[in-house]
Amino acid sequence: MSDSLQLRKPRKEDGMAVHRLIANCPPLDTNSAYCNLLQCSHFADTSVVAEMEGEVVGFISGYRVPEAPTTLFIWQVAVGEKARGHGLAGRMLAAICDREGNGDLNAMQTTVTPDNEASWALFEGFARRRGATLExxxxxxxxxxxxxxHDSEMLATIGPLR
Ligand SMILES: CC(C)(COP(=O)(O)OP(=O)(O)OC[C@H]1O[C@@H](n2cnc3c(N)ncnc32)[C@H](O)[C@@H]1OP(=O)(O)O)[C@@H](O)C(=O)NCCC(=O)NCCS
Incomplete structure (x- = not known):
């Protein structure tokens, strides 16, 4: 993976690039550009952009569960085809959890369809590296x-985070 890879909080100016990235990452559902702009602004503290040579090559949207604010819910994970297979998605998950201001997070949740092997491997690997369980x-x-x-969405709960 190139030295120029940068993992950072998203900003509003990333919204349209994120929208295009997600459209190019089936089986993810696309959302409106407006939704992606909200993710890049209100949810920036719990989301991450991966930028390589000025191009958005990865994105994770997440938020704190309203009734359980120390639980990070991962909404979507997208890594562009060129950047896959190098551990980028796992690094992006870690970047959100290890970011200043997120030290109180004690669990991660997400949903995955039963047949999305890459996604299961991603979250199982993350749980393994943190010594956490996945239910x-x-x-x-x-x-x-x-x-x-739509296929059923299985809820995966990973914890404790540290
Ligand atoms: C799923 C996705 C985010 C993975 O991105 P990535 O950066 O290539 O993932 P990583 O390199 O961090 O790999 C994570 C794990 O998945 C495994 N993996 C990656 N692609 C895989 C595939 N096609 N099939 C099975 N396992 C796969 C890796 O081996 C790794 O497992 P390990 O830790 O046990 O070695 C990416 O393939 C993608 O954007 N897919 C389309 C959108 C999607 O399905 N998103 C997830 C739903 S929220």
């Missing part, structure tokens, strides 16, 4: 919540 339940069910239009 799986169903958060959004294919029939009960998506009315058959």
């Amino acid at each position: 799986r339940t169903v958060m959004f069910d294919r029939e009960a919540h998506f009315q058959g239009s």
Whole structure:
């Protein structure tokens, strides 16, 4: 991975690049540009951009769960095809958790569809490196919540974080 790789908090000016990156990262659902702009502003403290030679090559959106603010919920993880396979997604997760101001985070949650092997490997690897456990339940069910239009989203809970 190039020396010029920088992991940093997103800013509003990244919103459209993030929007394009996510559109190029199936099976992620695209959101509106407005949503990505909110992620890059209100949720910047719990999100990260990976920039290489001026290009946004990775992005994670996250937020503190409103009723459990020391739980970091990871919304989406995107790494552009060129940058995959070098541990970048794992480094981005660590960058959010280890950032100044986030030292109180004690758990991570995310949802993953059952067949997304890369995503499971990412979160299992992160839990392993932190010496944490990963528990799986169903958060959004294919029939009960998506009315058959989307695979079930399994909730992965990782903790304790340190
Ligand atoms: C999932 C994704 C973010 C991984 O990014 P990455 O930077 O290549 O991931 P890493 O290099 O940190 O690898 C993380 C783990 O996944 C494994 N992995 C990566 N790609 C994989 C694949 N296609 N199939 C199975 N495992 C894979 C790696 O071996 C690694 O496991 P390890 O720690 O046990 O060695 C990236 O492939 C992507 O953006 N995919 C499309 C969008 C998506 O599915 N996002 C996740 C849903 S939120």
